[in-house]
Amino acid sequence: MTDHGTPTPSPQQIFTELSVALTGFDRAELAGTGLIETYYTTLLRIIGEREAGHLFLAAAEALAADRRNHDGEALRRQVVENPRYAPVIVSLIKLWYLGSWYPLSGGYRDINGSTAEDVEHVVSPQAYREGLVWIAAGAHPMGAKPPGFGSWAEPPSLPVF
Amino acid sequence: MTEPTRISTLEDLKAALQLAVGLELSTIPVYLTGLYSIEAGRNTDAAQTIRSVVMEEMLHMTLAANVLNALGEIPGTEPVEFQGRPNLSPIPAYPLDSPLISGIGTLELLPLTPRAVDSFVRIEHPLHGAATLAAIPVQPGGFRTIGEFYDAVDAALADPAICPDSAFSAVRQIPDGDYYGGAGHVIEVKDRATAREAVLKIIDQGEGLPEEYLHRPAKTVTDADRLGSGWQMYSHYARFRELQTGRRFRTDQQADQNPAGAMLLVDYTAVQPALYVPRNGDVDGSPEGAALDAFDLAYSHLVDGIYRAFAGEPTEVVDPLDVHAERERPSLRRAVHAMYGLRNAAIALMRTPNPAKPGHTLCPRFSYVPPGGDRDKLTQRIENRIENRGGPNR
Structure with a gap:
């Protein structure tokens, strides 16, 4: 239970809300990529369940405070700019936008050690196709989601959602 | 037996063609919902089958529009009056009970399920699943089957008393080059012969298939129905029957038989459990x-x-x-x-x-x-x- 007696959201819910706050895409848009579960397990695999638990608790408290205050200050101070979580947050944003995991910083590894999984890799073919960068740029992933003959002659446009 | 509705004026023919454009449009979301519900990379044979039919429905919509334009009428989304019945909308809203074809049943948006495939077969069956034409209730100014509807359209196009030669001109035609990725070709309509050719192509590919086609080889392919790659299309009904039964037709079988060829594997668990909820105008802010x-x-x-x-x-x-x-x-x-x-x-x-x-x-x-x-x-x-x-x- 958190301070207001409301039940703690599930770790997957916290991960989704954190991802919404970090990417600027809403939960329907993120669910539409079909990758929430994939990225959740990717994160746990790379930073470990214990550290992920710390991150989610900090994020849940910060997100609750931000909802009360209608801003993003708590998340920024307590999570995004917190030296403990900042490198993970950077990799997580890149993961959503690019579909690839980028290794955590050297400073992070000095403290937490590293894992064999923490190397640069495309998480899956679907992760490449569904990278948010393509939507944000009004473009399409090269070699996937073809936009149709002659589309190269059109200015970029924001997709349907 | 009830006499089928006849189209006896040019105005009614134009209204019928407006509704024909909408009729072809109305099947597309039904099939697309099934197609897009398939999980990425799964059920590739089923996906190919549905996609091939959708491509041809788009062609049919274009053909109907070309005929309408050749008669000097611009295809539009506004409701039309047909056979004295006002306010018939060409644009479908789901679940759709066709204002035009009483036998077709309710068109619903469903993910790929056995029930959805049953409905695909019903739409494309010459009698929409009924045993006889007489078993289908008829509404005044409407048609029992898609076949009856296109028969009436073709009869009107053939009749110089309804549309004289001077009624046809090659205006606003969608050219063949704009249609790619599917079988068949867009016919540019310039006169009575090409107008009837366009309607015949719609029928031939499976929309409003005459009943006697059931007694022809299931894999009957017209020359226009081949992809450049050699891939052959046969009637929509036969293609969906294969999906329904999980078997391909053998080349010596008739369309009304049970397919007895190779297996066509459909995994209904590799499908998103999408649930259609009609738009009701509420805004919940979610x-x-x-x-x-x-x-x-x-x-x-x-x-x-x-x-x-x-x-x-x-x-x-x-x-x-x-x-x-x-x-x-x-x-x-x-x-x-x-x-x-x-x-x-x-x-x-x-x-x-x-x-x-x-x-x-x-x-x-x-x-x-x-x-x-x-x-x-x-x-x-x-x-x-x-x-x-x-x-x-x-």
Whole structure:
């Protein structure tokens, strides 16, 4: 239970809300990529369940405070700019936008050690196709989601959602 | 036996063709919902089958529009009067009970399930699953089957008393080069012969198949029905029967037999559990509601774009990076790009859990919102949503 007696959201819910706050895409848009579960397990695999638990608790408290205050200050101070979580947050944003995991910083590894999984890799073919960068740029992933003959002659446009 | 409805004036023929464009459009979301519900990379044979039929429905819609244009009438989305019945809308809203074809049954948007495939077969069956034509109730000014409807259209096109030779001219024709990726060709209509050829092609590929076709080889292929790769299309009914039974037809079988060829594997568990919920105008402010609205708006723009192409009008596009660029773009090409975009959006919706229906995901509504007050409100909501990206209340 958190301070207001409301039940703690599930770790997957916290991960989704954190991802919404970090990417600027809403939960329907993120669910539409079909990758929430994939990225959740990717994160746990790379930073470990214990550290992920710390991150989610900090994020849940910060997100609750931000909802009360209608801003993003708590998340920024307590999570995004917190030296403990900042490198993970950077990799997580890149993961959503690019579909690839980028290794955590050297400073992070000095403290937490590293894992064999923490190397640069495309998480899956679907992760490449569904990278948010393509939507944000009004473009399409090269070699996937073809936009149709002659589309190269059109200015970029924001997709349907 | 009741005499089928006859089309006896040019005005009624034009109205019938307006409704024919809409009839062809109305099957597309039904099939697309099944197609897009298939998980990525799964059920490839089923996907290929459904996709091949959808491609031909798009061709049929274009053919009907070409015939209508050749008669001097611009295809439109507005309701028409046909056989003295006012306010018949060409644009489908689901679940759809056709105002025109009483035998076809209710068209629903369903993910790929055995029930959905049953409905595909029913739509494409010459008698829509009825044992005899007489078993289908008839409504005044309507038709029992798609076949009866196109027969009436063809009879009217053939009759110089209804449409004299001077009624035909080659205007606003969609050229064959604008249709790619499917079997068959767009016929540019310039006279009575090409108009009837276009209607015959619609029938031949499976829409309104005459009953006697059931006693012909299931894999009858017309020359126009081959892809450049050699892939052969046969009637929609036979293709969907294969899906329904999980077996291919053998080449020596008739369309009314049970397919007895190779297996066609369909895994109904590799399908998103999308659940169609009709648009009711409520705005709950949820991201899921906004995603469904965004799809409807994009679909409405797409339908408008297609009709603009049929009207021979370009689409205005402002390039923010080059304000001096040519603003008038070919409407059909733009519409095809929108179709690809809509496909990605539909797949995304069907992956998104519906918070109000546990165990189900969202289902695109393919709800056309006509230009005017409701469209303006919808547009405003979607624009606000994009502007709010990254805001604190997400």
